[in-house]
Amino acid sequence: MTTYSEVGRPVTREDGPDKVSGSHIYPADVILPGxxxxxxxxxxxxxxxxxxxxxxxxxxxxxxxxxxxxxxxxxxxxxxxxxxxxxxxxxxxxxxxxxxxxxxxxxxxxxxxxxxxxxxxxxxxPAVFDPLEAMQPGAPLVHEGPLSYDSPAGPVQPQGNIVYHNT
The missing domain is CATH 3.90.1170.50 (Aldehyde oxidase/xanthine dehydrogenase, a/b hammerhead)
Structure with missing residues (x-):
């Protein structure tokens, strides 16, 4: 059986000290001319x-x-x-x-x-904020009509309450 010396040991994050000290540079911190x-x-x-x-x-x-x-x-x-x-x-x-x-x-x-x-x-x-209310007949629809997706395997027509209305 192989034993691993890494299992059960903490992983040192290279960016940890910079993030904790506030010196880490994030993309939002970079300001370029123009x-x-x-x-x-x-x-x-x-x-x-x-x-x-x-x-x-x-x-x-x-x-x-x-x-x-x-x-x-x-x-x-x-x-x-x-x-x-x-x-x-x-x-x-x-x-x-x-x-x-x-x-x-x-x-x-x-x-x-x-x-x-x-x-x-x-x-x-009209908006609905409760999932049970959303499933009631006549509830406002987020998307009108059934949704369909194309995939490399061909057209996909999802069926079910979440992606297909009035099933």
Missing amino acids: MIWGKVLRSPYPHAKILNIDTSRAERLTGVRAVVTGRDTKGMRVGRYLQDVPPLAEDRVRFVGEKVAAVAADDPDTAEEALNLIDVEYEPL
Whole structure:
């Protein structure tokens, strides 16, 4: 039988002392000349239609390089394993904190100021906060219609209460 001298012994973390002392350099600590700063505007509603987004005041702010909304990213999808999430909400938001707009600016304060100049008009929709209530007939749907995914093995049509409505 082989015995291992590592089993039962603590593992020394090379970055431990720097992190504990506060001297570790994180990516957010790196500031380079000419760096552009980004900030994201998030939804205050758990479920709502986006009726209009007016970015004109933010776009005119000195130091703002770009303002992007779901109109600009419509059809794009991102995700670690399944590319099924829009980078910015397109027509509706489905949770508090969903990304609605993004700003790129010369510094973080300008980016934050630009976010405050974006006007979003929402129409709040019914939301459900209880899983049992969500399964009741007529409960508000997060996604309209059945979801389907393509895979290298061919189209996938998930079945079941969580991914397929009204089963």
